[in-house]
Amino acid sequence: MAKDDDFAGRVLAWWDVHGRKDLPWQHPRTPYRVWVSEVMLQQTRANTVVPYFERFVAAFPTVHDLASADPDRVLHLWSGLGYYARARNLHEAARRLAARPATDAFPREVAGWMELPGVGRSTAGAVVAQAFGERASILDANVRRVLARHHRVEGSVASSSAQTELWRLAEHHTPTQRVADYTQAIMDLGATVCRSAKPICDACPVQDTCAAHATGEEAQFPHRSPRKSARRLERRRFFVITAGDLVLLEKRPANGVWGGLWSPPERREDEPLDECLPRLGVELATVAETTHAAPFRHGFSHYDLDVLPVYVHLTRLPAEVRDGASLRWARRDDALGLSAVAAKLIAPTEPTQRSLLETDP
DNA sequence: AAGGCGGGGGA
DNA sequence: TCCCCAGCCTT
Numbered sequence: 001m002a003k004d005d006d007f008a009g010r011v012l013a014w015w016d017v018h019g020r021k022d023l024p025w026q027h028p029r030t031p032y033r034v035w036v037s038e039v040m041l042q043q044t045r046a047n048t049v050v051p052y053f054e055r056f057v058a059a060f061p062t063v064h065d066l067a068s069a070d071p072d073r074v075l076h077l078w079s080g081l082g083y084y085a086r087a088r089n090l091h092e093a094a095r096r097l098a099a100r101p102a103t104d105a106f107p108r109e110v111a112g113w114m115e116l117p118g119v120g121r122s123t124a125g126a127v128v129a130q131a132f133g134e135r136a137s138i139l140d141a142n143v144r145r146v147l148a149r150h151h152r153v154e155g156s157v158a159s160s161s162a163q164t165e166l167w168r169l170a171e172h173h174t175p176t177q178r179v180a181d182y183t184q185a186i187m188d189l190g191a192t193v194c195r196s197a198k199p200i201c202d203a204c205p206v207q208d209t210c211a212a213h214a215t216g217e218e219a220q221f222p223h224r225s226p227r228k229s230a231r232r233l234e235r236r237r238f239f240v241i242t243a244g245d246l247v248l249l250e251k252r253p254a255n256g257v258w259g260g261l262w263s264p265p266e267r268r269e270d271e272p273l274d275e276c277l278p279r280l281g282v283e284l285a286t287v288a289e290t291t292h293a294a295p296f297r298h299g300f301s302h303y304d305l306d307v308l309p310v311y312v313h314l315t316r317l318p319a320e321v322r323d324g325a326s327l328r329w330a331r332r333d334d335a336l337g338l339s340a341v342a343a344k345l346i347a348p349t350e351p352t353q354r355s356l357l358e359t360d361p
Numbered sequence: 362a363a364g365g366c367g368g369g370g371g372a
Numbered sequence: 373t374c375c376c377c378a379g380c381c382t383t
Binding site: 037038039040041042043044045046048049083085086089117118119120121122123126138139140141142143183187190191196197224231255301 | 382
């Protein structure tokens with residue numbers, strides 16, 4: 001595709017009229033805010049991110065505030081957003097950035113950003129382009145779809161050859177002027193016009209040079225991955241152990257689902273309650289009541305989880321409360337660092353919970 | 362190269 | 373239900 005097609009110019013002209021210009025990370029468009037937003041936007045739609053972003057930057061207005069923050073508070077503000085490794089990486093990256101000399105706290109180049117955990121090529125390009133206006137390219141799902149259609153890029157987007165070609169095209173189309181606006185524009189185009197389902201080709205500024213549209217095969221691009229494995233179902237039992245308005249939380253292993261977050265302790269396979277409680281420092285004699293709450297299903301991208309909560313109410317806290325690195329008692333209405341499901345499990349407003357408290361002598 | 366990692370929204 | 377999303381990291 002020759003430069004004189006002025007792909008970027010047409011996309012920019014479209015964006016000037018139809019693009020999104022009121023997203024919170026655009027005002028003000030500082031490196032810190034752009035970086036935080038781009039990490040939140042990994043695999044997450046903009047509309048979902050907006051309220052999380054606003055809470056996050058209100059709590060941590062600068063990279064220094066974030067660097068010195070309590071890790072559980074960072075995770076707390078991420079709770080519900082998913083992919084929690086992003087939050088841990090963001091926090092670690094903030095610590096590294098804050099340790100740099102003030103004069104170059106934020107890299108101006110893609111390579112500098114890519115050294116930070118949680119920042120890959122696309123996120124680095126987005127930050128550099130939007131925060132500094134330097135010529136840099138992105139290749140997110142929106143851009144990938146626009147380019148795969150426009151140039152009929154064959155092969156699964158996961159394949160190495162397609163990746164190489166898409167990156168080449170992305171960089172080819174990136175203009176030298178108005179790079180920040182172009183970056184936003186090409187993403188807006190993919191999100192609102194060149195949509196995954198039912199693209200609105202008649203509203204597209206580059207329709208007349210789109211190779212897939214020429215043959216009416218927009219829906220065939222980008223090629224889908226060959227197959228996906230059958231959806232599996234898991235069942236997990238959690239013990240929601242409460243004493244008054246306190247609840248016992250266990251730090252989950254760093255790897256796996258909800259890695260590094262806190263949750264009610266999970267029953268190990270076929271582990272009896274009278275073995276589980278001592279492991280948690282709870283005396284069996286203090287158990288006042290156990291209630292099997294209604295199970296619920298939680299969908300993940302690749303499997304479903306059946307959550308079976310068992311509420312265990314204690315008459316008193318253990319004589320010796322271990323407030324260790326992997327076990328802690330927290331106020332049920334003020335617990336930090338939980339996943340969305342864990343927060344739901346301990347929510348004081350949970351109906352099953354109220355009935356439990358009401359039967360408490 | 363493939364799989365893991367959340368959760369929500371739309372069709 | 374199924375698919376997809378402003379990806380990155382590990383193996």
